[in-house]
Amino acid sequence: MLAYQHAYHAGNFADVHKHLGLRRLIQAMMGKSSAISFVDTHAGRGLYPLAAAETQKLGEYHQGVERLWQRRRGLSADSPIGEWLAALATLQAGAELSRYPGSPWWLGSALRPQDRLTLFELHPAEHRHLVDQAFSAESAVQRRHADGLKGLSKLVPVSTPRLCVLIDPSYERKAEYEEVAETLRQVSRKVRHAVVLVWYPLLPADRHRRMLETLRAAGIPKLWRSELQIREPIADRGMYGSGLLVMNPPWQLDRELDQVFSALAPMLAEGATHRSEWWTGEA
Numbered sequence: 001m002l003a004y005q006h007a008y009h010a011g012n013f014a015d016v017h018k019h020l021g022l023r024r025l026i027q028a029m030m031g032k033s034s035a036i037s038f039v040d041t042h043a044g045r046g047l048y049p050l051a052a053a054e055t056q057k058l059g060e061y062h063q064g065v066e067r068l069w070q071r072r073r074g075l076s077a078d079s080p081i082g083e084w085l086a087a088l089a090t091l092q093a094g095a096e097l098s099r100y101p102g103s104p105w106w107l108g109s110a111l112r113p114q115d116r117l118t119l120f121e122l123h124p125a126e127h128r129h130l131v132d133q134a135f136s137a138e139s140a141v142q143r144r145h146a147d148g149l150k151g152l153s154k155l156v157p158v159s160t161p162r163l164c165v166l167i168d169p170s171y172e173r174k175a176e177y178e179e180v181a182e183t184l185r186q187v188s189r190k191v192r193h194a195v196v197l198v199w200y201p202l203l204p205a206d207r208h209r210r211m212l213e214t215l216r217a218a219g220i221p222k223l224w225r226s227e228l229q230i231r232e233p234i235a236d237r238g239m240y241g242s243g244l245l246v247m248n249p250p251w252q253l254d255r256e257l258d259q260v261f262s263a264l265a266p267m268l269a270e271g272a273t274h275r276s277e278w279w280t281g282e283a
């Protein structure tokens with residue numbers, strides 16, 4: 001059963017961590033002109049009006065994107081966070097922050113004529129919303145109402161020289177951690193140079209640790225991880241942090257993201273911390 005709806009969480013601290021990382025990753029890859037196939041295995045609905053009842057119910061964006069938005073005038077558009085906020089501003093009707101974009105927008109708005117984007121979304125209503133979203137590079141975008149991990153496995157290898165994947169499940173089922181690890185293993189075998197960004201939650205049960213251990217045991221090289229911890233883990237209090245795992249990050253992106261996220265953490269919450277490390281090294 002698909003119960004999760006991202007509208008309840010849109011723009012929270014984890015979205016900021018993920019989408020800022022995604023934007024810097026896209027920009028780093030676009031430093032070269034060769035074509036890229038982008039795949040978003042769990043796309044969501046694409047765009048989230050912040051006034052929507054679901055988003056207002058938990059109001060998580062107050063501790064996420066809104067904190068940065070309030071400081072944007074003090075941030076240079078040349079800085080990674082300032083540049084990210086400037087991109088976000090292009091989507092607003094006025095000076096107010098009224099809409100938060102999901103990963104399909106961060107990917108779709110960056111496409112060059114040579115690139116393409118495949119979006120997978122399994123929830124029927126979320127998929128319908130996604131179909132309603134227009135992209136400037138419409139002919140390069142495919143929306144599929146299908147399982148994202150299975151779809152990705154069938155899609156690779158791709159015909160473009162490069163592949164960039166976002167894997168961002170809801171982890172509603174415990175098995176998803178293992179399914180993500182298995183998919184990453186398959187993709188790394190079929191496309192050794194594939195760049196993959198996996199998001200995972202830091203929850204009191206710490207299930208992400210087993211996924212990371214499985215990936216290390218599988219011998220997948222060049223995995224870098226970033227973890228943003230917003231508060232101490234407390235049983236029954238839910239997500240205490242956000243994790244990103246990047247397979248084959250472009251040259252020096254690890255250093256850049258470490259600096260960006262270290263600056264981001266205290267903007268999001270007092271006492272928030274960031275740490276990063278190479279989880280696995282060269283083959």
Ligand code: SAM
Pocket residue numbers: 002004005006018041042043044045046101102103104120121122123126146147148149168169170
């Ligand atoms: N990537 C989105 C973003 O950053 O804006 C958020 C995605 S949300 C965390 C996860 C989404 O995956 C939900 O919309 C859910 O309906 C969808 N989903 C759940 N299981 C799926 C599956 N097996 N294949 C594709 N999508 C799935």
